[in-house]
Amino acid sequence: MRETIRSTAWEVAARVDAADFSGAQQYLLALHPADQADVLGEFDDAAREALIAGFSPEQLAGLLEHLTAQERTAVARLIAVDALAAALDASPPETAADVLHNLAPEESFAVLGSMHETAAVEPLLAHSDESAGGIMTPNVVALRPEMTAAGAIDYMRTTQLPEGDAYYLYVLDEASRLLGVLNLRQLLTAAPDRPLHELMDINVITTTPETDQEEVLRTLQHYGLRAVPVVDGSGHLVGVTTADELLDVAQQEATEDMFRMVGLDEEEPFMGPVVPSVRRRLPWLTLNIITVFIAAATISVFEDTLERAAALAIFLPVVAGLGGNAGTQTLTLVVRAMALGEYDRRQWREVLPREIAIAVLNGAALGLLVAVLAGVWQDNLYLGIVIGVAMLGNLLIAGIAGVLVPTSLRLFRSDPALGSSIVVTAVTDVMGFFFFLGMAALLISQID
């Protein structure tokens, strides 16, 4: 929060403490709506409700537009039905639809019933708020093919142009079917008497209202577009999705890999009911039970060794912990590179030697350090050597598993991130215990 906004927040807080809400409001309204939203975030619901009580519909609309998705719903709940309806009438249709989507159904219907400007909002409500139809703006500059360039400019000048993006201009037939697209630059620089059907590009890259927002994002990024028009099954233009609306989608999508790596369902809400979250997490934790019992079985092979030298058990988390974290580092690097399109699965031939080289250098340094620490602690040179060598071996395995696990998942057309952290950790656990206890068993007469 910048200094000027912070000082306003203090002024507002001082007046809220003194219950001088109209005084607080004056400070608040002097800010940009995006900054008002930040300041409001500092107060509890009761104070928020009092602060926005005197807002005009336009001021409420500005505020709602700049709140985060979660706060938008929270603030909308604080506003009376009539006031909220008036605010949504003054909002862009996609913002109004988003608010209505996230209210309880009966509240949503009550607000919609009190609104006047529902024609543009209602079609948006019919779509999931994670589809093109749910995030598009229906406000599009629509022109006719027989218009001339000069005529189109005059039309745009005399018509109430919508608030939406006016970079791409869409040419529609009399039934609102999309015929072509041209950009403003083409229109302005064309000979004034040329008809649009000669100027427009008829190879338009479009999407459908049902298309998932991530797919829309990929299309827009792939073709380097600013906006993608949304066309229904009959070829009618129903709206347009723009790059600025897809920024949040880009962030959400990029963070989904984090979820999949640790076996979290990417749709798991941050808050919300407990039982569905339990159901979503249990399958992965159950898979995890299988992997930890495999690790346990590896140790049980060396039960005789452990009976002769119980001190070996102390170092099991040293071998497993460092191997697991090093493996997760390599895994994270590979999964992110795949997500950002920097890694092609054929590149594993270059990536693997690089990660092995890093593992050898890190393993030599850490192995030496651990060998000295463990050898001095237990006053046993052989134990130090065994754990140091096991460490080097396990870091090597960690580097290899970190590259090969996501690469193989991708090769089999599966999600390269899905549960991969659990698999890599299982590999480093098993191999780490095997190296460590195996060598200890060979040198048991020196260790016990």
Place this chain on the structure above:
Amino acid sequence: MRETIRSTAWEVAARVDAADFSGAQQYLLALHPADQADVLGEFDDAAREALIAGFSPEQLAGLLEHLTAQERTAVARLIAVDALAAALDASPPETAADVLHNLAPEESFAVLGSMHETAAVEPLLAHSDESAGGIMTPNVVALRPEMTAAGAIDYMRTTQLPEGDAYYLYVLDEASRLLGVLNLRQLLTAAPDRPLHELMDINVITTTPETDQEEVLRTLQHYGLRAVPVVDGSGHLVGVTTADELLDVAQQEATEDMFRMVGLDEEEPFMGPVVPSVRRRLPWLTLNIITVFIAAATISVFEDTLERAAALAIFLPVVAGLGGNAGTQTLTLVVRAMALGEYDRRQWREVLPREIAIAVLNGAALGLLVAVLAGVWQDNLYLGIVIGVAMLGNLLIAGIAGVLVPTSLRLFRSDPALGSSIVVTAVTDVMGFFFFLGMAALLISQID
């Protein structure tokens, strides 16, 4: 890759195998440049070089613009200096600057020396390619304050308008200092004779060329803008950064949390020299040595118990592994919610009880399963009970640590993701071993 593009890729591949490169080229050039880039990605450097040998400068420019950052540099290296210079002359200045930024300095100077259109490119080269100055387009529609609305439209019609975004129009004084901004909609719907200085908004949200690209993204998202003008220290407008250019930045930034959680430097390149990567990862792995030795010390407290019942060592990875993964799940959920602005640190009072409830339910289910598996395997009821209860306790600790570790890091104004996975795993290791071995010590007469 879509079906039509895949079939083209096959046709191209068949002709490349037959060394019929001009035939292959014809298939390739029928595609959108973005799809050409995809198909080229399937071939090795020698085939790529032959395939693009006959491309015109404009065709090369289209291809370069749609390649990913990494492939763009790889392909640029395959093109002769003169051909590359001609292609960059035909490219948007920000694409040309990006290519030149990533070539070796001597190659870069050679290409720049052969280019004609360097006026717009050279200023961009002076900035880091992760700053506003490095990602902005210098192509801006610049108007004068005394122009009328109608005059401005005529000016735009008769001037060679740049390729850039034409949604926001910037009003500059005679020294190119930014005076105000208006959008195209305002211009088109204004009375034709009104001067721009009456129409423009003088409260322009700007950024400087040195500003980091992530900061630019935050400004654009915070204020819900389509573009942010870039203004130098003297108030001159030098370019504009647009939402579509920031989509990649949004994805990169969102994935940085993944890196920080596992103790990876967010700047670590995916490929590149080994030694700097070793240096970046070693500090975190060294911190990790401290945490695993704390876990080892916890076990060593119970060395007597382990000497009486070596079989207990078998179950150490079961307790630690499940606790670690459950803790990482909660941690990932919280870190992502923070990154997406869904989590305010004061919300921990709501999040913590929710995660505790999930942990109790998951812990009861997994504890029971593990108790049965371990009890039957070792034929010892008490061992089963001890490990089951330890599991429940450790999942509770995992849920609590998963919420409180990132929340505390944020409270102390630190990065909530930084190394948090290593810290949470350390907490679940130590507490898991303590619960399990502590209870086993109390019941040792039933277990050994």
